[in-house]
């Protein structure tokens with residue numbers, strides 16, 4: 227009996243099939259979990275995989291065996307993502323686990339992140355590329371500081387869609403009142419963050435209520451199950467197709483006797499649409515030219531848009547190298563050495579200090595930077611700005627002014643997640659110590 | 669104006685674009701990259717992506733095979749043919765040579781999985797490679813599911829799972845001191861099914877053992893092992909002929925086949941989509957040693 231999967235009286239289980247052979251051209255949703263330690267993130271992912279029949283029998287058997295050996299009363303589905311030895315010993319998630327599943331409607335990449343404050347940087351890693359974040363809250367505890375920190379980080383990282391999952395509803399007697407109190411409190415907090423799109427779902431990750439199928443235990447809830455929402459949330463318009471931004475990654479110049487005089491600029495389209503014939507400007511030089519061709523190894527294409535990796539050829543011979551950026555003459559990012567950014571500090575060994583010098587990586591450009599000022603540090607609970615702060619320690623967030631050695635070709639992060647974000651690297655240890663989101667560049 | 673819906677990309681195109689981006693980052697930023705190429709399906713897909721990333725120029729780095737000496741002849745032949753076609757430089761890090769020179773010693777169970785690690789690290793040091801592309805995917809195994817795309821390794825090639833570098837957006841940090849290196853996994857986000865869809869879509873030829881064929885096997889722990897010079901049946905294990913194919917290709921002494929009639933890529937895709945067992949679970953004796961076998965090997969410098 228010790229290794230059952232907990233089950234509730236759900237509406238009749240729906241058959242969800244994996245990606246069949248025909249399922250080549252599906253769209254992709256990347257989502258991350260967030261929320262405080264033990265609020266049920268990994269359990270929810272395990273449940274989602276289990277109920278969509280995405281688990282393999284040997285994976286499930288392994289998890290059942292470990293659960294049984296530990297004397298758990300039920301199969302701990304969190305073990306499906308908590309795969310490291312230390313995670314299993316401590317019963318917490320330490321680093322992001324990536325898992326994959328598909329339904330006939332969509333393909334999903336899951337980043338299951340840790341809730342423990344010590345590993346916030348790993349949560350940030352998982353959330354930085356997410357289209358959607360699931361923020362879990364334990365219904366018994368309500369919002370705690372770590373729920374607010376993660377919600378704030380999601381909004382700072384501009385994860386376009388948020389879903390608040392009020393979890394462990396089984397432990398509060400499926401109470402509508404408890405649910406509504408938490409939903410209201412979170413909605414009020416999210417309004418201050420200017421979170422783009424928020425949905426709220428009451429769930430029991432352990433028992434599977436409202437995960438894949440609607441729950442019979444909460445008839446008062448009229449919204450969709452979590453999976454239903456994940457399958458249908460509209461993400462196509464999240465991409466920026468307006469501002470042409472093409473950071474040059476690598477110059478392709480074959481040293482060959484058959485292909486001569488070839489010079490192509492390889493990169494991934496960050497935003498906008500590039501077409502042959504378009505007038506373009508190259509930064510930082512400011513030279514203009516026309517796109518002669520947009521190529522891939524499979525031949526030329528009529529248009530390139532995010533997230534395509536292509537090679538752009540220009541009509542004129544101009545000097546272009548890695549770190550330059552191709553845009554339109556009438557729509558260009560700032561060419562800026564003075565950068566205002568929100569910074570999340572991720573290093574436990576040394577704080578960010580005014581006067582500190584670091585390496586940075588922004589798009590395909592590397593530079594050095596000096597911290598010129600720290601405007602304030604944020605209190606996560608109250609969102610109060612502490613202007614007397616003179617450093618940012620591990621997991622602290624603040625607004626920072628930096629001066630860079632070479633200009634960045636930068637947009638505001640809220641307008642462009644690729645040309646608006648950069649990482650800060652400690653030159654002595656080579657570790658990535660800060661995540662920065664540009665507020666203003668001049 | 670075109671509607672945004674027209675600018676959709678399929679998940680396979682998105683994965684391809686991401687992998688190409690990763691490879692170009694490595695070549696632009698690292699000094700001496702090398703790609704691990706075993707002739708297995710993941711490394712074959714990875715090599716195809718490398719061709720695409722740098723076309724019309726040639727693949728701008730050598731490939732390396734860590735040769736355990738326990739090879740499937742079809743795979744070795746494929747490796748050599750592909751290398752010749754693309755005009756690549758092939759580095760072979762040879763376990764048999766390392767055994768002969770005394771650098772490593774055969775382990776008690778005869779499995780060469782663990783002893784390939786020092787051989788790999790020795791070749792890395794000798795050639796001063798600072799970036800090693802590997803075809804590992806996060807969906808393969810629970811420790812792999814935790815690893816970054818750019819995975820920092822210290823001068824002993826060790827992975828420290830509790831202390832990985834944050835990896836935000838697509839800003840990969842490949843900085844390292846001399847002697848340290850970065851393992852790079854361009855296929856991190858691909859699943860087994862994605863790999864097969866891509867093989868079908870790109871019409872990539874594979875070593876024949878990936879498709880159903882008849883072979884003399886024995887059954888052990890529910891897996892089918894080919895009887896060959898590296899694999900000796902134990903007393904009481906009965907040899908018989910079966911229709912099988914390989915889902916993974918590793919060391920011939922510990923890689924098992926699965927029963928299958930799938931003799932075309934379409935049939936393999938159908939089979940993979942319907943299968944209920946992971947590829948490593950179905951085919952790898954080496955992962956069965958303990959719950960954390962892969963994590964432990966990775967800590968020691970394994971891929």
Ligand SMILES: Nc1nc2c(ncn2[C@@H]2O[C@H](COP(=O)(O)OP(=O)(O)OP(=O)(O)O)[C@@H](O)[C@H]2O)c(=O)[nH]1
Nearest residue numbers: 263264265266267268269318319341394430431432
């Ligand atoms: N009763 C009940 N228990 C739950 C539910 N969801 C999770 N749990 C339990 O809560 C505990 C913590 O669950 P995890 O899934 O590991 O929590 P987590 O959010 O992933 O924790 P970290 O990753 O370490 O931050 C486990 O014992 C779960 O079984 C739920 O819906 N109901």
Ligand SMILES: [Mg+2]
Nearest residue numbers: 267268318319
């Ligand atoms: Mg967890």
